[in-house]
Amino acid sequence: MPDTGYLIAAVATAVAVTWALRALPFAALAPLRSSPLVAYLNTAMPVGVMVILAVYTLRSFNPHVPDRAWPTALALAFTVAVHLWRRNVLLSILGGTAVHVALASTLFVH
Amino acid sequence: MGLGAFPMGVAFGVLVVHSGLHWWWASVFSGFIYAGSLEFLFLGLVLAAAPLASVAVTAFLVNFRHVFYALSFPLHRVRGRLGKGYSTFALSDEAYAVTTGEAAQSFSSRRVLWLQGFIHLYWAGGATTGALLGSVIPAQITGLDFAVTALFTVLAIDAFRARRDIPIPLLALACALVGRFAFPGQMLPAAFAIFTAGLLTRYAWTRRERAHA
Structure with missing residues (x-):
């Protein structure tokens, strides 16, 4: 079992990298907002x-x-x-997951 | 919409406890790292006591796509250093997805932050619930992880509906399959790099055609 010090260091590493990737581009990309290429990438x-x-x-x-x-x-x-039928995000996710759990836990148990 | 984060969080919490860690590690991982697909990979890495450099590289590759979120996320609507700080910290896939619409560009600061706070809470709350229930849920109940697939599938359908441009999802599908089969260890970075290159090529092509017309 990994020790607590290592786990804290690993969490801190993952947080630092993830936060940097989320925050730093705002400084770099902000001046590019008016460019047509950036507008295209944004919609595509x-x-x-x-x-x-x-x-x-x-x-x-x-x-x-x-x-x-x-x-x-x-x-x-x-x-x-x-x-496609109901256009309800939550219904689709919960319904799909319920079908998956039901099938994987019963009929297709391995 | 962010409610989809809850069942995914439950699945993650169950996995954390079933791997032998204390239940509260699920709350720590989901509350602080707060990046769904990375956390599932992160759990595997720390259980194998992977070096911190591997954790950093994996986090970078899996979350590199977030760089593009700065293009459309309405951070300019969020006021205050603290607000902007939290808003970038909590800029998850789900938070990005609910703010990609045109309407989000005029959301109030409060609305953006509450939205992000709720999705964060659904995810961390789901993970904590899953971890607490983990010991109760019999090992025979499997397949909760499908919630992640369902989430991205549904978001892809909605994003397509917003702009019915068939070549783009087909290009993305092709890039994902190339990444999956040609670069199995690096599927995400490979697929995103090829997809971005494809979009740039298409953009240059349509501009040249317009210039000729």
């Missing part, structure tokens, strides 16, 4: 970032491990369908 970036992060969370998806792949595929389809 969000959807791409979300798609990449969604795929990133699925990086261990493996169709050759059906007990894990089926719950993921079905819950993902359910989440997308419910979201």
Whole structure:
């Protein structure tokens, strides 16, 4: 088990790097706000970032491990369908997660 | 919207306790680091007693995307040094996502800070709840981590609806897959770098076409 001193140092390291990445660009990017390139990146970036992060969370998806792949595929389809239908963020997330937990814990238990 | 952070936090808290750490480490990790996808990786690193340099490099790569959040996040609406300090500290993916709309550019200082505070609380509260429940939840109940996937999927759909430009999500999907299969150890930085390069190329291309027209 890692000792407390090490854990505190590790948390401090992660906080320092994360906060720097979040705060420093405001100083560097602020003068660029009026540039058309920055305006383009600003409108194009969000959807791409979300798609990449969604795929990133699925990086261990493996169709050759059906007990894990089926719950993921079905819950993902359910989440997308419910979201296109009801357009309610919370409902889609909780519903999709509930379907995943139910399938992974019962039918597809490994 | 930020409520999605709660079930993710619960999943994280359960993992912290199931890995053998005290429940309050879940509150410390989620309250201070406050960067969902990094925390799941962070937990693996500290359990393996990874050197602090590895923790720093991982934090840098996983959270490098936050650099772009400065482009549209309405920090200019937030007043006071303390307010701006907290606002940059709590600029998580979820906080960025709820402020990407045009409407957020005219939010009041109070509204931006309360929004961020609530998402922070949902995440840290979820993690603490999960850690406390962790010993009660039987090990057979699995799959809570899907909340993270559901969150980003739903946010991607909403971001697409805001600006129905099909090539951009397709480019992002291609970049994510290239990152996943060509650079499996560095998927996130690789995918973001290629995606950014792709957007810059497309921008230069459309400008040249306009100049010719």
